[in-house]
Amino acid sequence: MSTREMLRAINREDAQVARGVAREIPAIARAVDRIAAALGRGGRLIYVGAGTSGRLATLDAAECPPTFGVPSTMVQAVIAGGKRALTRAVEGAEDSATQGEHDLRAKRICRNDVVVGLSASGATPYVLGALEYARKRGAATIGVTCNSRAPMRRVAQITIAPEVGPEAVAGSTRMKAGTAQKLVLNMLSTAAMVRLGHVYDNWMVNVALTNQKLRRRGLRILEEAAGVSARQAEHALRQAGHNLRVALVMLKRGVGAEEAWKRLEKARGNLRMALGERRRRGRV
Numbered sequence: 001m002s003t004r005e006m007l008r009a010i011n012r013e014d015a016q017v018a019r020g021v022a023r024e025i026p027a028i029a030r031a032v033d034r035i036a037a038a039l040g041r042g043g044r045l046i047y048v049g050a051g052t053s054g055r056l057a058t059l060d061a062a063e064c065p066p067t068f069g070v071p072s073t074m075v076q077a078v079i080a081g082g083k084r085a086l087t088r089a090v091e092g093a094e095d096s097a098t099q100g101e102h103d104l105r106a107k108r109i110c111r112n113d114v115v116v117g118l119s120a121s122g123a124t125p126y127v128l129g130a131l132e133y134a135r136k137r138g139a140a141t142i143g144v145t146c147n148s149r150a151p152m153r154r155v156a157q158i159t160i161a162p163e164v165g166p167e168a169v170a171g172s173t174r175m176k177a178g179t180a181q182k183l184v185l186n187m188l189s190t191a192a193m194v195r196l197g198h199v200y201d202n203w204m205v206n207v208a209l210t211n212q213k214l215r216r217r218g219l220r221i222l223e224e225a226a227g228v229s230a231r232q233a234e235h236a237l238r239q240a241g242h243n244l245r246v247a248l249v250m251l252k253r254g255v256g257a258e259e260a261w262k263r264l265e266k267a268r269g270n271l272r273m274a275l276g277e278r279r280r281r282g283r284v
Contacts (some may be wrong), residue, residue, distance in 0.1 A: 010175075013168045016177050020162035021144075022184045023247040027160045028187050031142045034158065035114050036187060036195035038140060039074060044114030045192070046139075047077040048104060048130040050094030051142075053118035053181055054079030055086060060185040068198040069206030075189060079104050080126040097129025099128040106131040111138035116188065118181055119143075120173035122150020122161070143217050144184050146177040160184055170239070191221050199271035200225060205271055218244050226251035 007170045021028075035045055044223045047057035047211055054077065061077040064070055080099070081090030093099070109115065115134035117127040122145030125208065131141050132155050143156030162184070164176040193199060198206040210279050222233040222244060228251055240246035249260035251254050252275055261272075267273035 004104070007034070010168045013176055015180065017179045017183065018161070020164045021180055022189075024162045024184070025162050027158055028184060029192075030194065031116075031158045031160060031188060032191040034140050034142070035192040038112055038114045039192060039196060042114050043110070043114065044073065044107075045075045045189070046104070046107055046109065046113055046115045046134075047075075047118060047185075048079075048100065048115060048127055049077070049118035050080035050124050050126050051089070052178045053120065053124075053127075054081075056178060056182050056185060057116075057118055058086060060189055064189055064193070066208045066210065067204055067206075068193040069208055070198065076107065077226060078107065078130065080124075092122050094126045094221050097125040097132070098142075100126035100129030100131075101133040104133050105240075109134055109137045110138050113137075113139040114142065115139050115144045117152060117156065118145075118185075119150070119152060120146050120177035120181070122147040122152035128152065128155060131139070142188075144181055146173070146180055182199070196271060197267075198243075200248070200271050205248060207244065209242055218242075222247055222251070238255075245269075246273075249274050 008087045037125065044283040047061055049057045057078040058079055064075040065072045079085050081093035085093060089186055092208045104115065115131060117131045119127045122143065128151060131143065134141050135155060137198065141156045143152035143159045145152050145161050146160040148163060150161065162180045164180050167175045169175065194216060203225050205221060207218060209218045219230060219233050219237065222237060223230055225248055226233065236247040236250050240250060240260065245264060246257060246260045248271065249255065249263055250257060
């Protein structure tokens with residue numbers, strides 16, 4: 001094959017991934033509702049994976065605090081082989097179910113938590129061991145795999161299994177299987193955070209304003225969401241102590257910072273409730 005022919009072949013295979021994930025939306029929806037309910041009760045979302053699955057899980061967990069303004073303890077990831085496995089292959093780390101249980105035990109799993117195990121084959125001993133332990137502790141268990149007949153189904157209360165077909169490079173599950181898992185992770189965390197009120201329409205109203213780029217983004221969000229000028233947005237943000245949600249309540253409801261804080265506390269942090277708005281059909 002020429003380089004272009006090779007890339008077209010890979011792209012044709014990749015096109016199957018989104019279709020496979022789409023077929024699993026009913027299962028993903030059940031998982032999102034379970035996750036949102038658990039997080040709303042003060043529980044945690046714990047991802048467990050090995051190799052590519054573990055690295056993708058770690059990426060998703062790491063991006064939740066800056067994107068949604070949640071504590072770093074709310075969404076966590078456990079990877080076979082520990083931190084060293086994030087940048088290099090740790091051969092054999094995925095083969096021990098006992099180690100999977102041991103690593104999850106260190107997280108002090110409880111009934112309020114949700115544990116999501118990720119494995120392309122759905123048969124990784126490390127992940128299965130972790131899921132089995134989570135079930136014993138009464139936590140909700142969700143499996144993400146690309147094998148509809150995976151052993152994971154026996155230990156996961158909800159199984160998400162997008163069928164993506166054979167890899168362009170046989171057995172290289174970092175490709176289509178990895179892409180499918182990334183799409184599912186995006187859906188699980190994003191939709192759960194939407195349900196918890198950390199997103200308003202399609203704006204990241206809980207984004208952490210930790211650098212110049214994010215501060216500029218925060219101002220743009222406030223301008224668009226409240227329909228005000230840049231000067232008004234900047235003034236409100238200062239008055240709100242650089243809290244986007246508080247500033248938005250101030251601008252949309254015409255109240256001061258103290259009253260905006262009270263409204264958010266009464267609504268348990270749910271911005272739409274604090275604004276006195278009902279969810280509109282087709283919108284979040």
